[in-house]
Amino acid sequence: MGTALGAGGQGCSAGRLRRARWAIALVFAVHGAVTGSFATRVPWIQDHTGVSAGELGIALAAPAIGASVAMPLAGRITHRFGALAALRGLLVLWCLSLALPAFCPGLYALCLALFAYGATSGMADVAMNALGVETEQRLGRSIMSGLHGMWSVGVLAGSAVGTAAAHADVDARLHLPLVSAVLTVLGVLVCQGVLDLRSAPDEQPPPRFALPPRSALAIGAVGFCAIFAEGASLDWSAVYLRDVAGTSPGAAAVSTTAFACTMAVARLAGDRLVERFGPVRAVRAGGVLAVLGGAVVVTAAHPGAVVGGFGLMGLGVALVVPLAFAAAGRRGPVPSQSIAGVATIVYTAGLIAPSAVGSIAQATSLTVSFGLVTVLASVLVAAAGVLGPAQGRPGSAAAGPARVGRRGGRR
DSSP: OOSOBSTTOTTOOHHHHHHHHHHHHHHHHHHHHHHHHHHHTHHHHHHHHTOOHHHHHHHHHHHHHHHHHHTTHHHHHHHHHOHHHHHHHHHHHHHHHTTGGGGOOSHHHHHHHHHHHHHHHHHHHHHHHHHHHHHHHHHTSOOHHHHHHHHHHHHHHHHHHHHHHHHTTOOHHHHHHHHHHHHHHHHHHHHTTSOOBOOOTTOOOOOSSOOOOHHHHHHHHHHHHHHHHHHHHHHHHHHHHHHTSOOOHHHHHHHHHHHHHHHHHHHHHHHHHHHHHHHHHHHHHHHHHHHHHHHHHHHOOSHHHHHHHHHHHHHHHTTHHHHHHHHHHTSSSOHHHHHHHHHHHHHHHHHHHHHHHHHHHHHSOHHHHHHHHHHHHHHHHHHGGGGSOOTTOTTOOSSSSOOBOTTSOBO
16 A cells, blocks of 8 residues: 555544444455355355366365465555555455356356456455555554454355355355345445545555565464464364264254354454454464364364364454454555465465365374364464564554544554
């Protein structure tokens, strides 16, 4: 992001900043609703395209690949068009891409559609997180956890509508384009309230493609550990309950719900924790909870205790990714480039975690796989310091975003 500002400049009122905060929160919710809508119709898409389980796995890797390839472009697009226009355009493309998989006749078309789906998702993700970080810094208090909590709310809303459509046997060629159109309109409307930041006339554009800056690598490594635990738990917790704890498939599904719900609740409540304790202590405490939860998962014999362990892991890792994006945005001259670097590492973790857990389980056992997840969660305790404010930068605070008092002054 540049330094020359439009309507969302440094002199904007407290009311304007509050509206911008809620606008970007709704952007996160719209983004999440696309994800939730697609996830519920994957079985229909598999049946319609006639792909096998293995071929579906290949196709479902395409979104992460597309996102990783395209995310470095987001900074260039934002520099060229400004934050508002870039976010609006990328969010529209992301919403429209939701309809593509429903019309794919086979594997190759599905892979191409999901590559485009992931590319637009990743670029919109970088743009909205960069604006979220900028809004947080101007407000002077933590909002990134709540923004990601709103994304989770969007996922739940989209999946609820999708589940209802699936149970009613609604053709996805009707459901997905209709939801795509509705979310596109909502996306355009909610974008009107976000900060409109523009690059200074003499500012050099970021490179089209660039390796993540070194400051983003350590932050990304912490995010990698959290997303690895998240992906492993979401994709394998039900299997763990069924195969290791010996529950029925229906009861096993409770573990996935417990993990997702505790993550959503923690993110919605997380900003208050960050305000009070700072990002480093919040992540360190979360790491302790995640390690405790992992230890319960791999040692407990009772299914209820195992479900509780997965719930603790959800609580423990929930704040890491929002705070990783916030930390990335505070480093480097081009926040969107740092965020893109962290996001690329995070997406990579999400891509490899499910297959890595499966490979280790096949060679040893699922218990050993989640032992590794627990070890990775311990990195959050040891390395949480990299998510703190950048040292030596003007205006950096010791414990996190500076708080803004009732009269707008810093305290």
